[in-house]
Amino acid sequence: MSLGLAPQHETFGADDGTTIHDTDVERGYLLLKLLVEEHHIGTGGTLDEGLVATLADNHTTFLLVAHSLALHPEDMPISVSVCLSAQALAPICPGTLIDIVCRVTNAALDKPHATVVFQDSNTRTVYAVASQTKHAKDVLGYQHHPASSKL
Numbered sequence: 455m456s457l458g459l460a461p462q463h464e465t466f467g468a469d470d471g472t473t474i475h476d477t478d479v480e481r482g483y484l485l486l487k488l489l490v491e492e493h494h495i496g497t498g499g500t501l502d503e504g505l506v507a508t509l510a511d512n513h514t515t516f517l518l519v520a521h522s523l524a525l526h527p528e529d530m531p532i533s534v535s536v537c538l539s540a541q542a543l544a545p546i547c548p549g550t551l552i553d554i555v556c557r558v559t560n561a562a563l564d565k566p567h568a569t570v571v572f573q574d575s576n577t578r579t580v581y582a583v584a585s586q587t588k589h590a591k592d593v594l595g596y597q598h599h600p601a602s603s604k605l
Contacts, residue, residue: 470509472554482521482558482568484513487575490550500542501572501582507540510584513556514568518588521558522566536565540584551575565589 471494476485488494488509496502515535546552555571565587572582 470512472509472513475553479517479520479524482517484517484556486513486554486556488552488554490546490548490552492548495546495548496542498542499545501546503540503542503582506542506570506572506582506584507538509554509572510540510556510568510570510586511535511538513554514570514584514586515588517556518558518566518568518586534589535586536589537587538584539586540582542582544579544581546581550581552581 471491472486472488474484475487477483486509490501494502494505551574553571553573553575555573556568557570558566558568560567567585567587570584570586571580572584573580
């Protein structure tokens, strides 16, 4: 459902319900919003941890790749997850507007890491957290492709 505040965001061609509200690629920061619906809530009354993990994975992947390219355009941005964790912390009700705050936390290291906080847009109550660590891996032969020297 669109909030009418920003364009709906699609991840890998699928509408994930989020809208982008602020980005700073060089600082490694992304702010999304999501209006929580019944299907976002698990049986325990918290955000479904599969949803939390999926949103964290999809959005931090794009953020980490863009951040990496902005700071080190000569490095290979293609990466794979080596660790992804998600934890629901507090009950949430349908109709709650949440901020999804993604931050790169260790850009200088060879295994970039990002954290995600799912918090109430008004009260700042934290409903869930997630983190992801990536590893650069040339899964597509990027370094040996003739076009890579032109990038």
